[in-house]
Amino acid sequence: MTDASSVPLQPAGSAADSMPTSARVRILWSFARPYLPALAVALLLGLLTSAMALISPLVTEWVLETLEVGGSLLNPVLILLGLLVVGAAVGWYQWVLLGRLAEDIVYDARRRMVLRYLGSRVFDLLRHSPGELVTRTTSDTVLLNQAASSSVIGLINGAVTLVGSLVIMAWLDLPLLLATLGAVAVVFLCFAVLMPRIAKAEEKAQAALAGLGTQVEGTVRAVKTVKSSSAEASRYEAVMEHAGESRRHSMRSVRTQATAWTISGGAMELAIVVVLGFGAYRVSIEEMGVPTLVAFLLYVWGLMGPMMELTQNLTTLQSGLAAAGRIAQIEKLPAEDAALEVRVTGRADQGVRTAENRLAAQGGSRTAARVPTSGDVPALQMQGVTARYGAEAEPAVVDLDLTVPQAGHVALVGSSGAGKTTVLNLMLRFLQADQGRILLSGVPYEKLAHAQARSAFAYVEQETPVVPGTIRENLLFSNPGASEEQVQGVLERLHLAEKIASLPEGLDAALTETNVSGGQRQRISLARALLAEPQVLLLDEATAQVDGITEAAIQETIAEVAKTRAVVTIAHRLSTIIDADQILVMDGGRVTARGTHAQLLGSSELYRDLVAALRIETTV
Numbered sequence: 363m364t365d366a367s368s369v370p371l372q373p374a375g376s377a378a379d380s381m382p383t384s385a386r387v388r389i390l391w392s393f394a395r396p397y398l399p400a401l402a403v404a405l406l407l408g409l410l411t412s413a414m415a416l417i418s419p420l421v422t423e424w425v426l427e428t429l430e431v432g433g434s435l436l437n438p439v440l441i442l443l444g445l446l447v448v449g450a451a452v453g454w455y456q457w458v459l460l461g462r463l464a465e466d467i468v469y470d471a472r473r474r475m476v477l478r479y480l481g482s483r484v485f486d487l488l489r490h491s492p493g494e495l496v497t498r499t500t501s502d503t504v505l506l507n508q509a510a511s512s513s514v515i516g517l518i519n520g521a522v523t524l525v526g527s528l529v530i531m532a533w534l535d536l537p538l539l540l541a542t543l544g545a546v547a548v549v550f551l552c553f554a555v556l557m558p559r560i561a562k563a564e565e566k567a568q569a570a571l572a573g574l575g576t577q578v579e580g581t582v583r584a585v586k587t588v589k590s591s592s593a594e595a596s597r598y599e600a601v602m603e604h605a606g607e608s609r610r611h612s613m614r615s616v617r618t619q620a621t622a623w624t625i626s627g628g629a630m631e632l633a634i635v636v637v638l639g640f641g642a643y644r645v646s647i648e649e650m651g652v653p654t655l656v657a658f659l660l661y662v663w664g665l666m667g668p669m670m671e672l673t674q675n676l677t678t679l680q681s682g683l684a685a686a687g688r689i690a691q692i693e694k695l696p697a698e699d700a701a702l703e704v705r706v707t708g709r710a711d712q713g714v715r716t717a718e719n720r721l722a723a724q725g726g727s728r729t730a731a732r733v734p735t736s737g738d739v740p741a742l743q744m745q746g747v748t749a750r751y752g753a754e755a756e757p758a759v760v761d762l763d764l765t766v767p768q769a770g771h772v773a774l775v776g777s778s779g780a781g782k783t784t785v786l787n788l789m790l791r792f793l794q795a796d797q798g799r800i801l802l803s804g805v806p807y808e809k810l811a812h813a814q815a816r817s818a819f820a821y822v823e824q825e826t827p828v829v830p831g832t833i834r835e836n837l838l839f840s841n842p843g844a845s846e847e848q849v850q851g852v853l854e855r856l857h858l859a860e861k862i863a864s865l866p867e868g869l870d871a872a873l874t875e876t877n878v879s880g881g882q883r884q885r886i887s888l889a890r891a892l893l894a895e896p897q898v899l900l901l902d903e904a905t906a907q908v909d910g911i912t913e914a915a916i917q918e919t920i921a922e923v924a925k926t927r928a929v930v931t932i933a934h935r936l937s938t939i940i941d942a943d944q945i946l947v948m949d950g951g952r953v954t955a956r957g958t959h960a961q962l963l964g965s966s967e968l969y970r971d972l973v974a975a976l977r978i979e980t981t982v
């Protein structure tokens with residue numbers, strides 16, 4: 363099986379559409395379950411608040427009846443005040459408790475998602491747009507937290523308060539209750555019809571938001587290409603199409619909500635008028651007293667509260683269920699190592715801790731984790747390796763044999779698509795071989811953890827991406843224990859010391875694409891590789907022209923490191939190739955010739971063509 367053979371995530375929008383509601387409920391439940399004790403306390407407090415809200419009109423009735431008979435108001439007023447103070451305190455505490463719970467749920471979900479990204483197979487992760495993954499980690503988790511914490515409690519509270527109010531109203535005056543029930547039925551009917559439409563519209567708006575994230579991210583990243591191609595207008599259109607779609611769906615939701623609230627608000631106001639008229643009649647024929655009518659009216663007024671609570675929380679729950687479905691999709695990203703297989707849907711905490719510890723250990727002791735070199739066992743051997751990027755794809759390398767000695771420079775050359783980068787991907791275990799074996803210091807890869815195999819390497823990427831953080835963090839992230847002298851030594855060697863000293867914050871300046879040049883960024887990447895003191899340095903040379911200082915720094919580094927350790931380069935410059943100890947000429951995923959520069963000039967026509975092309979490029 364290859365690294366790229368897993369089922370891809372569905373794009374946002376279609377993401378969770380096919381998932382049955384029961385599955386989504388299970389996912390949501392899995393997020394809430396670790397917090398059951400806190401949820402139970404919050405529910406109890408909520409019920410207490412509801413009980414106090416239910417008692418208040420009865421106490422009001424008592425006040426009015428006491429007034430009618432001219433008794434002392436002290437006790438009922440004290441009870442009313444007491445209910446007010448206790449109700450406020452309980453309400454405040456419940457608010458904070460639910461808030462903390464919601465934040466804990468979001469934090470936990472985000473932690474699991476980020477661990478999953480970092481632990482997943484490289485090419486499965488790279489198949490997804492960063493914008494989409496960002497949206498799932500940021501806004502989908504917010505929708506989830508409300509659904510998993512406050513909404514269920516809100517639903518229970520709302521239902522209890524509603525039923526409680528109706529029971530007390532029946533006890534106060536049954537005929538008046540029957541007059542009210544008509545309005546309650548209208549409200550429920552209205553929401554039963556309109557709620558699914560609201561939820562659907564909000565789900566679509568959220569999916570459009572994920573598309574917007576993807577478009578903005580891609581456009582900002584490629585801003586130079588966009589501007590140099592004068593493509594701002596078309597990018598603007600592409601981005602705004604998603605923004606417009608989000609607005610369209612949100613507006614549909616707003617309109618439907620407005621309709622629902624207007625109809626139900628109107629129905630309740632009508633109910634109040636009916637209760638007032640019918641109640642006044644019943645008072646006039648002495649079927650009921652004024653205090654009871656006032657208490658009853660207070661309950662009718664109060665009915666809107668629990669009904670709002672019920673419907674709003676149902677909407678939140680619906681959005682949360684959709685978000686839960688999308689978040690669960692992250693679980694389709696296959697982990698490259700069983701120890702890093704974290705359950706995103708939060709069923710067991712253990713996996714999270716194991717993965718966190720594993721990541722921390724990997725970062726702390728790269729050198730200690732290395733397979734020791736012994737005698738003249740080659741640093742790396744690839745024996746009959748065939749690999750592809752997907753079950754159905756053509757092989758990207760075929761039957762590859764390659765031996766990298768403990769010291770020396772191996773250069774890979776070949777035209778575009780020949781399979782050079784794939785060789786490095788295999789060495790770094792970003793891709794898994796279909797056939798053949800790879801051995802590190804004589805130990806087959808199957809016997810090594812991914813991180814252990816990678817600890818032998820330092821990798822300088824062609825594009826040298828900027829990792830968010832300071833220059834110091836960027837330099838040290840493969841060897842956090844490097845001393846200040848080592849750092850300064852490497853910076854001097856790569857002609858970076860002066861540049862970094864000129865920055866106001868020196869090494870602690872944030873590394874951005876604007877405060878260092880492309881060449882300087884490449885040298886920072888080289889400095890990081892040198893500080894890692896790898897057993898094998900992997901270097902994918904930039905195809906673009908680099909400045910003279912950077913080119914010289916690359917040559918010196920290769921020559922220096924190759925004296926004592928292994929260096930494997932994907933060479934795009936004649937000067938890099940000429941001095942290599944071993945050159946592999948690749949074509950169509952196969953090695954077609956190997957030898958030194960002088961040998962290959964005599965034996966390989968393809969090599970002569972490649973060199974001729976490089977000579978032309980070099981002299982331009």
Ligand SMILES: Nc1ncnc2c1ncn2[C@@H]1O[C@H](COP(=O)(O)OP(=O)(O)OP(=O)(O)O)[C@@H](O)[C@H]1O
Nearest residue numbers: 485751755758776777778779780781782783784785
């Ligand atoms: N992530 C990927 N998914 C699918 N196919 C890929 C992927 N990366 C490379 N390939 C395919 O594998 C083959 C070898 O590509 P590779 O990148 O190794 O070539 P290369 O010699 O490094 O080319 P270049 O010099 O242009 O970088 C090509 O056919 C390419 O299309």
